[in-house]
Amino acid sequence: MGHGAYALARVAVVVRAPAGWLWWPGLLAAGIGALVPGLTGRTAGLAAGAALFVGAALVVFTARRGRYAALARDASRAGKAVILQDRSVTLRIWRREHRWWLLLAFLAAVASSGVLPAAGGLLMAGAALGLWGKAWWLGRWEREHEALLWVRTESARRGGAAGKEVRGYVLTGTAAGDARPGGARGGGTRAGR
Numbered sequence: 001m002g003h004g005a006y007a008l009a010r011v012a013v014v015v016r017a018p019a020g021w022l023w024w025p026g027l028l029a030a031g032i033g034a035l036v037p038g039l040t041g042r043t044a045g046l047a048a049g050a051a052l053f054v055g056a057a058l059v060v061f062t063a064r065r066g067r068y069a070a071l072a073r074d075a076s077r078a079g080k081a082v083i084l085q086d087r088s089v090t091l092r093i094w095r096r097e098h099r100w101w102l103l104l105a106f107l108a109a110v111a112s113s114g115v116l117p118a119a120g121g122l123l124m125a126g127a128a129l130g131l132w133g134k135a136w137w138l139g140r141w142e143r144e145h146e147a148l149l150w151v152r153t154e155s156a157r158r159g160g161a162a163g164k165e166v167r168g169y170v171l172t173g174t175a176a177g178d179a180r181p182g183g184a185r186g187g188g189t190r191a192g193r
Contacts, residue, residue: 005081008150009090010144012183013067016135016163017094019128025106025125030180033113033121045117052119053126059132065166069160072141072149075169082170085153087179097157139182147171148181 030049038045069092095102108137142148155165180186 005083007085007153009085009153009156010177010179010183011151011161011169012092012135012138013087013150013179014156015129015138016183019131021102022124023128026128029106029109030118030121032110033118036113036117038113038117040122042117045119046118049119049122053122056123056126057130060127061133061175064162071162071169073170075149078172080171084177116142135146135183142181144175148174149175
């Protein structure tokens with residue numbers, strides 16, 4: 001993983017970072033869309049939206065799971081020089097770098113209701129559910145192995161927690177960081193590497 005000090009972000013936190021920002025705007029867009037008759041009518045829009053919700057959740061949940069598992073299996077122990085990034089910092093950086101994409105996704109979901117009412121918003125919400133599911137899956141791995149998975153921040157920012165830029169994960173004890181297994185709020189301390 002290289003020499004010298006470097007920053008690490010929790011893999012599960014990186015995975016679940018977009019979830020809340022897709023879930024609530026998605027539900028809001030779906031609610032707005034349900035008020036619009038649309039070209040196909042509300043019934044067809046909601047039926048299509050339900051299918052998109054389930055499909056998006058499954059696709060996002062299963063995407064790259066083999067890569068995540070391989071990186072976790074080959075993870076190395078964290079050295080003394082690492083800096084563990086707080087959960088709130090990881091979320092704030094993700095939000096800042098993607099805020100315009102989130103706004104465009106919300107506007108597109110609302111606009112799509114002119115054709116299929118509520119479908120675009122339910123698609124966003126389904127993607128969020130899939131991300132939460134994947135974070136839960138990672139959390140189960142962390143509990144089973146009594147270790148937390150971390151990724152170098154610069155690699156995760158360029159392509160996500162399992163992108164091409166990620167060359168490996170780093171392990172710490174379960175007391176490290178400030179998030180529980182799976183990336184939820186709360187957790188341990190800075191000790192326990």
